[in-house]
Amino acid sequence: MILYTPLAETDIFPHEAGENVNRECINYNGKQVFVEKNKDGSYQLLQLLSTDPQDFLDDNYSPGTIIN
Amino acid sequence: MDKDMQKKEGQTQDDQSSNSSSLVQKIQSLGQTNVPQAPDSNIHVLSIVGQIEGHIQLPPQNKTTKYEHLLPQLIAIEQNPKIEGLVILLNTVGGDVEAGLALAEMISSMSKPTVSIVLGGGHSIGVPIAVSADHSFIVPTATMTIHPVRLTGLVIGVPQTFEYLDKMQERVINFVVSHSNIKEEKFKDLMFAKGNLTRDIGTNVVGHDAVDYGLIDGVGGVKEAMEKVNELIDNTQGPQQEVIQ
CATH class of the missing domain: 1.20.5 (Single alpha-helices involved in coiled-coils or other helix-helix interfaces)
Structure with a gap:
């Protein structure tokens, strides 16, 4: 792998151990979304992966929505 | 009651x-x-933000665009008859060379009209992605850093490593030169320029300069991009409608 970026390697790969390991990409109602698992077992939507700009106007996919 | x-x-x-x-x-x-809610759109939007993630998953604190998520979306856009055009929003600091080139080749080989807008920054591997669209725009404040491909970390110290790196760089240069109006000489001059970046080789090209060098087609934002994509859609659909009449 060769990275072509003006960033320094230490900016991309810091030495401390990574957090946010409970983050995953799932299919929610036919749309791909990034979610983070909460302590109570529910998921919180972090990011919607879609090319349809109208999807981003849909309240159900706005970041922060809790998915059960 | x-x-x-x-x-x-x-x-x-x-x-x-x-x-x-x-x-x-x-x-x-x-x-x-x-x-606000609005009706369905015939133009889809692909945002490429943060770092372009390739074969190796980057640590979670990096904001990344994963190329394996974008490739199927591009195919879906190509296949869906309701989608007539694509706008690509770029604000990236670069990333994996091969993932970036894969995205650039996918976008350049699409049959539907594509327009890209460079917002904020379109650095390094963001350059081939920006020029891969049918028409590219850059907002006046956006910048694009053009610099040599380089390696950090553990390298096998044989001359072949550097030949490989040079070939990798050649692929980027060839793609940019063949998909934009910049001359190879000029692009290499910018890439290997000294004194522009502090203690580094390369050039930081800002808005209007990118257009003057022929790298980007025009200075503009959302309005210009939407006008251009609609114009390209009309051009591709024009002859078909005449046949029907």
């Missing part, structure tokens, strides 16, 4: 409580309450 009314009131109260909790959620996460 009264019971119905009570029921309805009960329902609206329930609705209100669920609404207010989702409202609180949204205010906490977004800082706003609602967004």
